[in-house]
Every structure is written in C-alpha cells, then in structure tokens.
Amino acid sequence: MLRCGNKDLGSSSSAFRNRGAACISTLAVSRLSVMEGPDLLENGNIPQKRKFPCFQVALVFILITISALVPVVFCLFHLKQAPGPCWAHGFLKKPSHxxxxxxxxxxxxxxxxxxxKDDDQYLTIKKSxxxxxxxxxxxxxSxxxxxxVELYKMPNISLNKAVGSNMGDVKGSINFGRPIFLQEGxxxxxxxxNKYLDSLxxxxxxxxxxxxx
Incomplete structure (x- = not known):
C-alpha cells in the first residue's frame, strides 16, 4: 500500500490519483525549499568587492603615467646627447688669380x-x-x-686624387670620395x-x- 507522509493510500483508483497528486505536490514543495537554500546563502554570504580609497586610485594612475613617460624622456635625452655626426662642407668662393x-x-x-675650419683654406682635425x-x-x-683634383694633408701628403677631363675640353667635372682614418692635428x-683658378x-x-x- 502507497504512503504519503503518515497517511495510507486506498486501493481505489480515484483515491489513488487524488492522494498521489497530493503526494507529488508535497514532494515538489519540499524539493523547491531545498533548492532555494543555496541561492539564499549565495546572496547573503559572498563578501562584497573591496572599495579602494580615492588616494589609492590616484596613486595607481600616477604610476601608470610615469611608466608611460619614461621611454619618451629617455629618447629625448638620447637625441639631445647625440645630435648627429660632424659634417664639414665648403663651397669654392669666387676665385681670382x-x-x-x-x-x-x-x-x-x-x-x-x-x-x-682654418682661415677659409683648411680643415683641422680635433678628434682622431x-x-x-x-x-x-x-x-x-678649356x-x-x-x-x-687632390685632397692632401699638410705639408704635402696626398690623401686622394682624381684625374678628369683631357686638355681641350671646355667644361667638365671630376669628383671622388673615400673613407680614411685621420688623427688629431x-x-x-x-x-x-691648374694655376688659373678662374677656370673653376x-x-x-x-x-x-x-x-x-
């Protein structure tokens, strides 16, 4: 014989259905009560997120800003310390005899x-x-x-020389370039x-x- 709680269920089909429905309802309510427990505990027992004071938030912001500025300051300092290689360039003044x-x-x-520079004529090396x-x-x-044309070191040491146009040519250019080790002084x-500078x-x-x- 089927029991629900402390009550016996009769053998008739009608009584069985009625009492069975009541039993199922009672079991559903009991299960619902058991399932609602964790939700209530969850809402009431989990600690709330810690709230940071304003000065801590400001400190974090300052640290992030400083870390972002460090590479920029380093690059500016490096550029200031290393402006570029030395370059000396001279154009020929209007020549005369x-x-x-x-x-x-x-x-x-x-x-x-x-x-x-030295008297508009020479370059003097100050750093080897x-x-x-x-x-x-x-x-x-002509x-x-x-x-x-020749570059030389005083008093008369040739550093590089190039030969260009043959005699009789009215116009012409010659040029050269090369790396070289130079010493201080x-x-x-x-x-x-060509002794006629006005030809240049x-x-x-x-x-x-x-x-x-």
Whole structure:
C-alpha cells in the first residue's frame, strides 16, 4: 500500500490519483525549499568587492603615467646627447688669380671639438677617428693639361686624387670620395693642378668636405 507522509493510500483508483497528486505536490514543495537554500546563502554570504580609497586610485594612475613617460624622456635625452655626426662642407668662393690656395665658404654642423675650419683654406682635425672625405671641381674653360683634383694633408701628403677631363675640353667635372682614418692635428686642404683658378666654377659645383663615421 502507497504512503504519503503518515497517511495510507486506498486501493481505489480515484483515491489513488487524488492522494498521489497530493503526494507529488508535497514532494515538489519540499524539493523547491531545498533548492532555494543555496541561492539564499549565495546572496547573503559572498563578501562584497573591496572599495579602494580615492588616494589609492590616484596613486595607481600616477604610476601608470610615469611608466608611460619614461621611454619618451629617455629618447629625448638620447637625441639631445647625440645630435648627429660632424659634417664639414665648403663651397669654392669666387676665385681670382691672387687666391692661392683656394678659399672656401665653410658650413660646419655638429663639429665642436671634432673638426674646425682654418682661415677659409683648411680643415683641422680635433678628434682622431674614421672620416669620409670627398671633393668635386667643375671647370668652365678649356684646359691646357689634364684636369686633376687632390685632397692632401699638410705639408704635402696626398690623401686622394682624381684625374678628369683631357686638355681641350671646355667644361667638365671630376669628383671622388673615400673613407680614411685621420688623427688629431691633421690639417687638410684641396687643390687642382691648374694655376688659373678662374677656370673653376664657384658655388655648389666646386666643393670638398668630410664627415665623421
């Protein structure tokens, strides 16, 4: 015989259905009560999230800002300390027969303590190291002999030389460039093998210089 709680269920089908329904309802209510327990415990027992005071939030923000600015400050400091390589470049001034050796209009960048100009004629090395030297000359009159340009170290040591146009050519240019090791105190100049300086075109067509590498 089926029991629900402390009551016996009769053998009749009608009584069985009625009492069975009541039993199922009672079991459902009991199960619902058991299932609701964890939800109530969950809502009441989990601790709330800790709230940070305003000064802690501000401190975190400051630390993040500083960490973001450190690379920028480092890059600016590095650029300030290393502005660029020394570069000395000279254009030929308007020549005349009395200008021997040739005179140059110098432009020196980042060369303090590295290279200095000397009387518009020479460059003096102030710091030993590797340099790249270069030169170009351009003539606008016919040459009586082969045309050549040379960079030299005082008093008379050739550093590099190039030969260009043959005699009879009205116009022509020659140029060269090469790396070289120079020592502190070296005094450099540029010359051509033509005594008529007015055959050369001044300005940006005739120049020489160097930069530190």
């Amino acid at each position: 009395s200008e021997v050796p040739m005179l140059w209009e110098w432009n020196l960048e980042h060369c303090d303590g590295v290279v200095q 190291g590797n340099y790249f030297i270069y030169a170009q000359v351009h003539h606008v009159k 040459m009586e002999a082969s045309f050549a 070296d005094k450099l100049g540029c010359r051509v093998n 075109e001044p300005g940006d067509q005739t120049y020489w210089g160097l930069y530190k590498i």
